[in-house]
Amino acid sequence: MSSNVSSESVTPGAVASGLRGLVADWSSDQRAFKVSWGKAMMWIFLLSDTFVFSCFLTGYMTVRMATTVPWPNPSEVFGLRIGGHDVPLLLIAIMTFVLITSSGTMAMAVNFAYRRQRRQCALLMLATALLGATFVSMQAFEWTKLIVQEGVRPWGNPMGAAQFGSTFFMITGFHGFHVTCGVIYLLIVATKVLRGRYEVSGNYQIVEIAGLYWHFVDLVWVFIFALFYLW
Amino acid sequence: MASTPTSATPGAAHGPDDAAHTGQQHPISLYLKIWLLLFVLSTLSYMVDYVGFTGYLRWTLILLLMVMKAGLIVAVFMHMAWERMALICAILVPPLCLLILVGLMAEEANYTFLTRGIFFH
Numbered sequence: 315m316s317s318n319v320s321s322e323s324v325t326p327g328a329v330a331s332g333l334r335g336l337v338a339d340w341s342s343d344q345r346a347f348k349v350s351w352g353k354a355m356m357w358i359f360l361l362s363d364t365f366v367f368s369c370f371l372t373g374y375m376t377v378r379m380a381t382t383v384p385w386p387n388p389s390e391v392f393g394l395r396i397g398g399h400d401v402p403l404l405l406i407a408i409m410t411f412v413l414i415t416s417s418g419t420m421a422m423a424v425n426f427a428y429r430r431q432r433r434q435c436a437l438l439m440l441a442t443a444l445l446g447a448t449f450v451s452m453q454a455f456e457w458t459k460l461i462v463q464e465g466v467r468p469w470g471n472p473m474g475a476a477q478f479g480s481t482f483f484m485i486t487g488f489h490g491f492h493v494t495c496g497v498i499y500l501l502i503v504a505t506k507v508l509r510g511r512y513e514v515s516g517n518y519q520i521v522e523i524a525g526l527y528w529h530f531v532d533l534v535w536v537f538i539f540a541l542f543y544l545w
Numbered sequence: 546m547a548s549t550p551t552s553a554t555p556g557a558a559h560g561p562d563d564a565a566h567t568g569q570q571h572p573i574s575l576y577l578k579i580w581l582l583l584f585v586l587s588t589l590s591y592m593v594d595y596v597g598f599t600g601y602l603r604w605t606l607i608l609l610l611m612v613m614k615a616g617l618i619v620a621v622f623m624h625m626a627w628e629r630m631a632l633i634c635a636i637l638v639p640p641l642c643l644l645i646l647v648g649l650m651a652e653e654a655n656y657t658f659l660t661r662g663i664f665f666h
Contacts, residue, residue, distance in 0.1 A: 347632050357636050368643045372650050379654035382661045389594050407591045414587060418580035421622050428570050522569060522624070529622045533615055540611035544594055545604070 356523045360530045363492075367534050370485050371541055377477040386473035388543050391464065392456070406543050409452050410535065413493075416445035417532040420500075420525045427521035432507050435521060439504035442528060446497040453490045457483075482542070489538060492531050499524055569624045579621045586614050 330338045347354045378385055389402040396404070423438035460466045460482075468483050470476040503524045512518050590610040593603060620626040625633060 347635070348629055349632060354632070357632065361636055361639060364640050365643070368640070368646070372643070372647055375647065376650045376654045376657075379651060380657035380661070382658065382665060403591065403594055407587075410587050410591070411584065414580070414583045417583075417618065417622055418576060421576040421580075422573055424569070425571065425573055425576065526623055529618055532622075533618050536611055536614045536618065540590065540607050544590060544607045 350519055352523050353519065353526070356526050360526065363530065363534075367485075367488070367537070370481075370488065371537065374477075374481040374485060374542065377481060378475070381475040381477055383475040385475050386471065386478050388545070391460070391466075391473065392543060403543060405452060405456055406539065409449055409456075410539055412445050412449050412452070413532050413535050416442045416449070417529055419445065420528045424522045424525045427507065427518035430513075430516070430518065432510065432513070432518075435518075436504045436508040439500050439507065439521070439524075443497045443500040443504065446493050446500070446528075446531075450490055450493050450497070453486065453493075457486075485538060485542060489531070489534055492534070496528050496531050499527060569627060571624075571627075575621065579617055583614055583617060586610050586617075590614075 329335060390400075392406050393400050393402045394404040395401075419438045420442045423435050423442060426432075426435035426438060465472050466479045466482070468480040471479050503520055506512065507518075507521065512520065590607060593606045593610070598606060619637075625636070
């Protein structure tokens with residue numbers, strides 16, 4: 315074996331094969347992703363988070379398909395009564411628009427970060443965080459209304475299938491937790507941007523990485539909105 | 546693989562080849578257009594419920610609008626359209642396994658439903 319290795323090191327361009335080749339390909343100076351490690355790791359984290367949310371949504375699909383009791387109509391459960399009219403899903407629609415708007419402001423914040431206009435960048439990030447906080451507040455209102463007025467519990471509700479409560483609180487709760495973490499994350503990065511922390515290195519990619527997380531939160535909401543609220 | 550050290554193959558991927566190194570720079574107007582498009586698509590998916598479509602028409606529209614919105618967010622807002630193929634494949638291919646999970650669980654759920662139907666008869 316040792317003679318094998320030495321002969322390889324002599325001839326340039328030759329690569330090891332077999333198990334040794336496997337180790338060589340996955341170690342030393344191999345580099346698969348030509349982005350910064352921070353960005354690559356954020357993407358890999360988001361991939362794992364995709365699987366977490368997908369498991370929740372698949373579990374929701376399973377219990378909804380398997381129940382013999384009628385599923386509560388989300389259109390009516392989440393409707394609001396305004397001026398004597400029942401408007402279906404109004405609060406959820408507003409929450410969707412708030413989150414999409416926050417994604418837009420975040421995308422522009424990334425743009426200003428790379429132009430090194432840090433004041434505009436920080437302001438847009440703070441606007442994003444504010445919209446995120448608005449979203450969480452509306453969600454808190456929605457939860458309160460559901461628990462106090464409609465009597466929905468994780469183990470049952472007066473409108474139909476008991477699984478409605480457990481899946482709703484689990485999925486939207488986990489998403490709301492992500493939004494809350496995102497707001498804190500954005501506030502920290504925005505503060506650092508405003509203080510000129512990244513002027514030293516001139517590297518503003520941290521804003522894009524924070525943006526990736528924020529857009530992911532919006533992305534998950536697209537799926538929850540379609541599969542839980544609209545279905 | 547032996548030819549890889551010769552060049553980093555500039556211009557092989559779509560869009561600017563140095564985007565991965567200097568950061569993503571795109572005009573603000575692009576983001577505003579996508580933003581507007583997402584607003585329109587969200588309004589349309591809300592209208593599906595408001596108008597009250599039911600059955601396969603409803604489900605098709607919901608899924609179609611959902612995929613379009615998700616695609617726009619990933620491609621433009623998350624800059625996936627300008628990343629290199631290695632990263633795109635590493636992130637977008639693994640979630641396809643979930644389709645198998647969804648298929649298996651749908652079968653399982655159907656079985657449970659039918660069993661309950663017999664048991665609670």
